[in-house]
Amino acid sequence: MSVAEIFQSMAYGPAPESAAPAQEWLEAHAPALPLFINNRMVTPREATYFDSVNPATGQPLIKVAQAGTADVEDAVRAAREALKDWKRTPGHLRARYLYGLARQVQKHARLLAVLESMDNGKPIRESRDIDIPLVARHFYHHAGWAQLMDEEFPGHEPVGVVGAIIPWNFPLLMLAWKVAPALATGNTVVLKPAEFTSLTAILFCELAQRAGLPPGVLNVVTGDGQTGALLVEHPGVDKIAFTGSTEVGRLIRRATAGSGKRLSLELGGKSPFVVFDDADLDSVVEGVVDAIWFNQGQVCCAGSRLLVQEGVAPRLLERLRARMEHLRVGDPLDKAIDIGAIVAPVQLEKIRRLVEQGRAEGATPWQPSWACPTDGYFFPPTLFTDVAPASTIAQVEIFGPVIAAMTFRTKSEAVALANNTPYGLAASVWSENINMALDVARAIKAGTVWINSTNLFDAASGFGGYRESGFGREGGREGLHEYLREPWEAQGTEAAGSETLPLAANGHGEAPSSGVDATATAPLAEADGARGNGHSSDELPPLGLPAIDRTPKMFIGGKQARPDSGYSRTVLAPDGRYLGEVGEGNRKDIRNAVEAAHAASGWATATAHNRAQILYYIAENLSTRGQEFAARLATMTGQPLAEAERELEATIERLFCYGGWADKYDGSVHATPLRGLTIAAHEPIGVMGLICDDRQPLLGFVSLVAPAIAMGNTVVAVPSERYPLAATDLYQVFETSDLPPGVVNIVTGARETLARVLAEHDDVDAVWYAGPDSGARQVELASAGNMKRTWMLNRPPRDWRDPAQGQGRSFLREATQVKNIWVPYGD
Numbered sequence: 001m002s003v004a005e006i007f008q009s010m011a012y013g014p015a016p017e018s019a020a021p022a023q024e025w026l027e028a029h030a031p032a033l034p035l036f037i038n039n040r041m042v043t044p045r046e047a048t049y050f051d052s053v054n055p056a057t058g059q060p061l062i063k064v065a066q067a068g069t070a071d072v073e074d075a076v077r078a079a080r081e082a083l084k085d086w087k088r089t090p091g092h093l094r095a096r097y098l099y100g101l102a103r104q105v106q107k108h109a110r111l112l113a114v115l116e117s118m119d120n121g122k123p124i125r126e127s128r129d130i131d132i133p134l135v136a137r138h139f140y141h142h143a144g145w146a147q148l149m150d151e152e153f154p155g156h157e158p159v160g161v162v163g164a165i166i167p168w169n170f171p172l173l174m175l176a177w178k179v180a181p182a183l184a185t186g187n188t189v190v191l192k193p194a195e196f197t198s199l200t201a202i203l204f205c206e207l208a209q210r211a212g213l214p215p216g217v218l219n220v221v222t223g224d225g226q227t228g229a230l231l232v233e234h235p236g237v238d239k240i241a242f243t244g245s246t247e248v249g250r251l252i253r254r255a256t257a258g259s260g261k262r263l264s265l266e267l268g269g270k271s272p273f274v275v276f277d278d279a280d281l282d283s284v285v286e287g288v289v290d291a292i293w294f295n296q297g298q299v300c301c302a303g304s305r306l307l308v309q310e311g312v313a314p315r316l317l318e319r320l321r322a323r324m325e326h327l328r329v330g331d332p333l334d335k336a337i338d339i340g341a342i343v344a345p346v347q348l349e350k351i352r353r354l355v356e357q358g359r360a361e362g363a364t365p366w367q368p369s370w371a372c373p374t375d376g377y378f379f380p381p382t383l384f385t386d387v388a389p390a391s392t393i394a395q396v397e398i399f400g401p402v403i404a405a406m407t408f409r410t411k412s413e414a415v416a417l418a419n420n421t422p423y424g425l426a427a428s429v430w431s432e433n434i435n436m437a438l439d440v441a442r443a444i445k446a447g448t449v450w451i452n453s454t455n456l457f458d459a460a461s462g463f464g465g466y467r468e469s470g471f472g473r474e475g476g477r478e479g480l481h482e483y484l485r486e487p488w489e490a491q492g493t494e495a496a497g498s499e500t501l502p503l504a505a506n507g508h509g510e511a512p513s514s515g516v517d518a519t520a521t522a523p524l525a526e527a528d529g530a531r532g533n534g535h536s537s538d539e540l541p542p543l544g545l546p547a548i549d550r551t552p553k554m555f556i557g558g559k560q561a562r563p564d565s566g567y568s569r570t571v572l573a574p575d576g577r578y579l580g581e582v583g584e585g586n587r588k589d590i591r592n593a594v595e596a597a598h599a600a601s602g603w604a605t606a607t608a609h610n611r612a613q614i615l616y617y618i619a620e621n622l623s624t625r626g627q628e629f630a631a632r633l634a635t636m637t638g639q640p641l642a643e644a645e646r647e648l649e650a651t652i653e654r655l656f657c658y659g660g661w662a663d664k665y666d667g668s669v670h671a672t673p674l675r676g677l678t679i680a681a682h683e684p685i686g687v688m689g690l691i692c693d694d695r696q697p698l699l700g701f702v703s704l705v706a707p708a709i710a711m712g713n714t715v716v717a718v719p720s721e722r723y724p725l726a727a728t729d730l731y732q733v734f735e736t737s738d739l740p741p742g743v744v745n746i747v748t749g750a751r752e753t754l755a756r757v758l759a760e761h762d763d764v765d766a767v768w769y770a771g772p773d774s775g776a777r778q779v780e781l782a783s784a785g786n787m788k789r790t791w792m793l794n795r796p797p798r799d800w801r802d803p804a805q806g807q808g809r810s811f812l813r814e815a816t817q818v819k820n821i822w823v824p825y826g827d
């Protein structure tokens with residue numbers, strides 16, 4: 001090519017980054033990489049290995065160990081052993097270690113970047129300028145948290161041994177997202193990298209050795225999903241932090257159900273990229289390039305659905321095609337490359353298959369005229385038009401350089417299209433009208449919304465999804481909670497748990513649950529003391545004071561409702577005397593209640609002041625009828641009247657507490673490097689299922705309902721199975737307290753049956769469960785259907801009278817989602 005021709009075409013020449021230092025590292029480790037356990041590089045017990053391949057060439061780089069049962073055992077044991085000292089290590093010392101890790105990453109940044117690009121196929125420009133700097137940033141940021149731990153989280157304890165399982169799209173960055181917060185908060189880690197990309201994890205361990213990290217604090221076992229499953233199932237692991245496919249996330253949810261293991265899941269997405277007709281189209285084009293061609297589109301939050309307002313669609317698509325024509329696909333180590341290689345043949349096949357399916361379903365693909373290199377695993381940037389919103393390529397995560405374009409007319413149509421997905425990870429909104437863009441950001445169900453920008457990340461800003469994108473946040477203060485236990489949990493609750501009420505306070509003090517619908521009706525014969533607990537009746541207040549021979553109904557959509565089953569369940573006093581009956585709720589009642597709760601979604605946009613007023617009003621009206629409530633509570637549970645009065649007072653105080661909190665649980669503005677605002681807004685989760693245990697049945701009920709509605713959720717609450725009258729009587733109080741219909745719905749009946757229906761329900765967004773461990777397991781299992789958030793209040797069971805256990809910020813946190821909205825400055 002002559003100089004004149006070069007000037008004519010303005011084509012870039014190749015600008016290769018040297019692979020030599022990475023090659024040397026590989027040669028020094030050939031033929032196979034070790035595992036990292038207890039600060040030592042060890043060979044796996046069974047010498048099973050597989051190749052890690054360079055996706056740009058198809059050539060193996062080195063062998064990686066397939067860790068087996070014994071290796072995982074060794075690693076978990078090392079982590080458990082190390083935990084004893086590490087969790088007692090002063091925050092300042094842990095801060096120094098994390099700082100040291102950040103420094104090591106910076107000192108070896110180029111080697112890490114080159115190795116990452118060779119192993120994963122991502123362009124060196126990205127690994128060098130984005131991945132590795134963010135890794136260092138993550139360790140610096142969390143060094144700060146380690147330092148501030150005692151001040152900011154007094155009395156908190158680490159969760160314990162964390163099993164971290166990460167994907168191949170950002171190998172070292174995902175390591176950092178897990179390891180930095182875990183270590184900062186005093187946990188120890190066993191990490192399993194993805195089988196396609198284990199190299200930089202082992203290099204990182206060498207850096208950890210240099211940083212002098214104590215033995216066992218970080219361990220790495222390589223291998224495929226089988227190794228991951230071993231970690232998930234290991235009883236010595238206290239928490240699983242997972243990033244990967246929704247499919248595997250679901251498996252892990254089921255595998256850990258009922259184990260008491262903590263779980264955070266960062267899963268897939270099908271994120272909308274919404275362009276309004278007043279957007280700056282040149283910026284939009286560059287935005288699309290970043291949204292879907294960054295990392296070959298193998299990004300969980302990739303903007304893979306391009307939603308364009310009709311009027312500008314032809315112009316935008318034309319400019320986009322022109323830009324695509326100039327994108328360069330090729331050698332990841334070439335600094336002038338835009339798009340590198342797809343990680344592995346299996347992923348390339350998946351992309352091809354979905355693209356074919358898109359074509360078969362009637363959409364029109366467009367690709368640039370040039371051809372991709374053929375020696376590695378490459379796929380050209382692809383734009384689909386004529387995409388039907390319900391078609392496969394509009395719904396399924398492709399995880400490749402493929403974007404599906406659709407058009408909309410109005411703002412509300414844009415929001416509806418954006419939310420037409422089971423996922424909820426991220427979104428971009430493009431418009432010069434910031435008022436409107438912020439309104440759309442509020443309406444889109446996603447954990448992160450970028451305004452006139454895309455794919456911005458920072459350690460200070462939490463990242464994570466809604467719905468099938470998983471739960472839990474990584475980064476920032478909210479991310480730390482995933483790795484911490486509350487002070488009262490940390491102290492153990494022996495003291496609180498054994499100081500008993502006359503009833504229902506040993507463990508859960510459960511009467512056996514009737515469980516299935518078949519036993520729905522309590523035979524009247526049971527009224528002869530079958531459920532007596534041995535308390536002599538002279539301890540009880542005399543019956544008959546309050547009028548109790550009523551049959552309270554359920555409370556659905558602000559109306560008293562008879563049970564669909566037509567059956568009632570008998571409520572007995574502890575001495576077996578008949579107290580009354582409540583409806584035997586079933587699947588249909590729950591469905592109606594969920595519908596009513598959805599219909600009341602206006603509650604979410606009521607002002608916080610208004611919600612507070614209503615909570616105070618409920619407290620006031622409850623107080624007016626206090627004597628009656630206390631007497632009934634005493635009769636029902638068999639506790640002394642004075643104790644019941646204390647429960648009533650505590651209930652009123654709890655309502656006040658959340659009346660107070662309603663307008664004070666503020667979000668924040670994060671200090672990210674963005675020139676602009678990164679706003680972390682607290683939003684209600686949506687419709688919540690609340691399942692109460694039998695402890696302090698009035699206070700327990702309000703302890704769940706009040707924080708949930710204070711934050712703007714609407715709820716379907718299942719009161720104590722054994723003492724339901726405490727809650728059913730409350731609906732009269734609700735009716736007189738201006739609570740809008742449908743905000744609180746009450747379904748009585750068999751706890752486990754109703755819990756299960758709620759946990760399985762696709763339109764329920766979160767479930768809180770207080771009850772026995774077996775019930776908790778069932779709820780966690782069933783929740784995997786739509787990956788709803790669950791919060792188990794069973795381990796240990798809570799004493800609702802103790803404010804440390806029964807109220808406060810942890811309830812508010814579990815009643816809200818954090819949405820991070822990135823708003824850049826500038827014109």
Ligand code: NAI
Nearest residue numbers: 166167193194224225228229244245248267268300397399
């Ligand atoms: P994957 O979900 O199978 O892999 C993620 C990690 O989980 C890997 O470390 C893997 O070894 C491990 N794993 C697999 N099965 C496991 C099990 N039963 N128990 C414990 N750990 C297990 O993802 P994969 O197969 O690599 O990619 C499949 C699809 O998943 C991709 O095409 C993409 O659509 C999606 N994906 C999404 C990611 C995200 O960040 N949202 C990341 C990677 C993949």
Ligand code: MG
Nearest residue numbers: 052053119196
């Ligand atoms: Mg590889």
